[in-house]
Amino acid sequence: MMSKLRAFLGCVRLGFWESARKRLFASLGLFLTLAVLVAVLGKELSVRQDEKILKDIGLAAMELIAVFFGLVGGSSAIAREVEQRSFYFVLSRPVSRASFVVGKFAGMAVAQLMNLAGLFLILCAALAQIGVRIEVRLLVAVLGIAFQVLLAAVIAMAFSAFTSPTMAMVSSLACYIAGRWSEIIRNAREISPESPQLLWDALYLGLPNYRYMDFKALAVYGDIVPVGQLLGVSAYVACYIGIALSIAVLRFERKDLR
Amino acid sequence: MKAVFTLVAAVVGMVLTQGAVESRHQTTDYEKERLAAWSGPRLRHLFSGFELAVADLYWLRTVQYYGGQKAFAQVKEYDLVEPLVENVITLDPQFAIAYQLGATFLAEPPPLGLGRPRSAVRLLERGVGALPDNWLLRRDAALFRFEYLGDRVRAAAELSESAALPGAPFWLRTLAGDLARKSGDHEGAREIWRSLATSDLPFVQENARRNLLRLDALALVAAVQRRVDQYRHQLGVFPGSWRDLIASGALHATPRDPLGVELVLADGRVWVSRDSFLWRPDLQGAVGQ
Numbered sequence: 001m002m003s004k005l006r007a008f009l010g011c012v013r014l015g016f017w018e019s020a021r022k023r024l025f026a027s028l029g030l031f032l033t034l035a036v037l038v039a040v041l042g043k044e045l046s047v048r049q050d051e052k053i054l055k056d057i058g059l060a061a062m063e064l065i066a067v068f069f070g071l072v073g074g075s076s077a078i079a080r081e082v083e084q085r086s087f088y089f090v091l092s093r094p095v096s097r098a099s100f101v102v103g104k105f106a107g108m109a110v111a112q113l114m115n116l117a118g119l120f121l122i123l124c125a126a127l128a129q130i131g132v133r134i135e136v137r138l139l140v141a142v143l144g145i146a147f148q149v150l151l152a153a154v155i156a157m158a159f160s161a162f163t164s165p166t167m168a169m170v171s172s173l174a175c176y177i178a179g180r181w182s183e184i185i186r187n188a189r190e191i192s193p194e195s196p197q198l199l200w201d202a203l204y205l206g207l208p209n210y211r212y213m214d215f216k217a218l219a220v221y222g223d224i225v226p227v228g229q230l231l232g233v234s235a236y237v238a239c240y241i242g243i244a245l246s247i248a249v250l251r252f253e254r255k256d257l258r
Numbered sequence: 259m260k261a262v263f264t265l266v267a268a269v270v271g272m273v274l275t276q277g278a279v280e281s282r283h284q285t286t287d288y289e290k291e292r293l294a295a296w297s298g299p300r301l302r303h304l305f306s307g308f309e310l311a312v313a314d315l316y317w318l319r320t321v322q323y324y325g326g327q328k329a330f331a332q333v334k335e336y337d338l339v340e341p342l343v344e345n346v347i348t349l350d351p352q353f354a355i356a357y358q359l360g361a362t363f364l365a366e367p368p369p370l371g372l373g374r375p376r377s378a379v380r381l382l383e384r385g386v387g388a389l390p391d392n393w394l395l396r397r398d399a400a401l402f403r404f405e406y407l408g409d410r411v412r413a414a415a416e417l418s419e420s421a422a423l424p425g426a427p428f429w430l431r432t433l434a435g436d437l438a439r440k441s442g443d444h445e446g447a448r449e450i451w452r453s454l455a456t457s458d459l460p461f462v463q464e465n466a467r468r469n470l471l472r473l474d475a476l477a478l479v480a481a482v483q484r485r486v487d488q489y490r491h492q493l494g495v496f497p498g499s500w501r502d503l504i505a506s507g508a509l510h511a512t513p514r515d516p517l518g519v520e521l522v523l524a525d526g527r528v529w530v531s532r533d534s535f536l537w538r539p540d541l542q543g544a545v546g547q
Binding site for chain 2: 041042049052053056057059060061063064180181183184210211214216217220221
């Protein structure tokens with residue numbers, strides 16, 4: 001039992017370091033540069049809107065950067081292991097393929113969340129630098145971004161169990177974009193009246209709806225996110241992660257690795 | 259050595275050709291085309307989830323465009339202000355400052371703005387619709403309605419509504435009462451600009467101060483015009499220059515507007531000089547106001 005747990009933690013560690021290496025610092029550096037630029041320019045150019053602009057652009061950039069690195073990390077999580085045959089080393093230990101996938105995702109999730117925490121600290125520092133008091137409600141927006149990152153990463157990981165890292169990246173990016181524009185998918189029959197409604201409904205329900213997790217505007221304008229909504233979104237994300245991880249595990253268990 | 263020669267030749271060639279290319283380059287107003295294509299609800303769909311950040315970028319562009327035209331353009335055209343502000347508030351309907359400053363940019367007569375007060379009031383009304391609890395927007399809508407459209411009854415009613423909103427200062431109620439009593443004289447306008455001069459937005463403050471100076475200039479022009487009319491009444495001819503008026507004892511010195519620029523006297527009419535920053539079309543030949 002202990003050896004299994006130790007092996008699982010080894011997978012978590014592996015997932016963490018793979019995600020954290022290089023990418024973490026690249027994303028932090030990129031965001032730091034952007035935050036400093038927005039803080040300096042916003043003050044000069046915006047007619048006293050520097051706080052709003054820094055929050056808006058800061059949160060939007062946090063989301064884009066974190067989701068992008070989530071997609072990159074997830075899309076190479078399994079496929080690269082298979083390509084480089086490095087999983088043999090891990091699987092030679094007493095660890096099941098399912099534990100390997102789940103452990104890698106857990107490690108990757110920790111790395112992505114640490115990355116997000118770093119980005120948030122940079123945003124807080126930039127806000128403090130222009131004399132803005134940090135409000136707790138910003139954390140709600142960051143929580144929404146964390147949900148999106150986890151979802152993007154797990155979907156990319158599921159794709160990565162089926163195909164190459166590049167294809168997994170492209171497919172999961174397409175899912176992210178479609179999930180952002182889910183309203184268009186829902187109303188697609190207005191553009192193509194002959195197409196079956198069932199198809200669009202299935203796509204709308206099947207694709208992750210990233211709009212649910214977007215609390216940026218509410219946080220910036222100080223509106224309250226109802227606890228019920230927050231719990232509902234958390235449950236939605238948990239279910240989606242469960243589905244995507246199950247698909248990844250099922251596929252990886254049946255994969256011929258010889 | 260060959261590489262150095264090639265490099266030098268290429269640099270010289272580039273400098274020479276750049277001048278030629280630029281002289282033939284036809285400027286297209288890409289911004290107008292882009293604004294026509296990227297506008298309204300289309301923008302919201304396009305930047306789904308990132309509306310606020312894109313609204314900020316459009317806002318920065320609006321401020322830079324207006325500031326650039328005001329400070330540097332020889333022929334000041336502000337025609338992109340309206341579509342730019344429209345994009346900002348379509349993407350972020352809660353962007354209060356876009357309504358406030360956008361309305362000022364629109365309402366001010368040229369050369370400081372577009373001179374479209376009705377559009378300005380419409381914009382503020384949209385702001386009031388989007389942010390019904392914002393007393394500043396309601397106040398600005400009332401004041402603009404009074405100052406630019408001359409609708410004092412509705413302005414006073416709107417100001418009373420603004421006074422009832424949370425955070426509104428107590429003196430708004432008094433101002434509403436005063437506005438309801440004022441007729442076409444400049445005292446009502448002066449009170450409006452005095453109240454706007456307390457704004458925490460530098461541009462609104464600056465604009466209000468400029469308008470207060472403009473009202474001072476109007477009062478001065480009217481006073482000097484009375485002296486000119488008196489001179490004509492006594493001597494039967496208009497004074498040819500300020501020296502005539504000074505010699506007759508009607509004035510002690512050459513009259514200057516509040517910015518220190520000499521007033522203009524021509525054909526018996528007193529004007530604010532076009533060289534003055536206070537010059538406006540309504541100050542040309544303002545008589546007996």
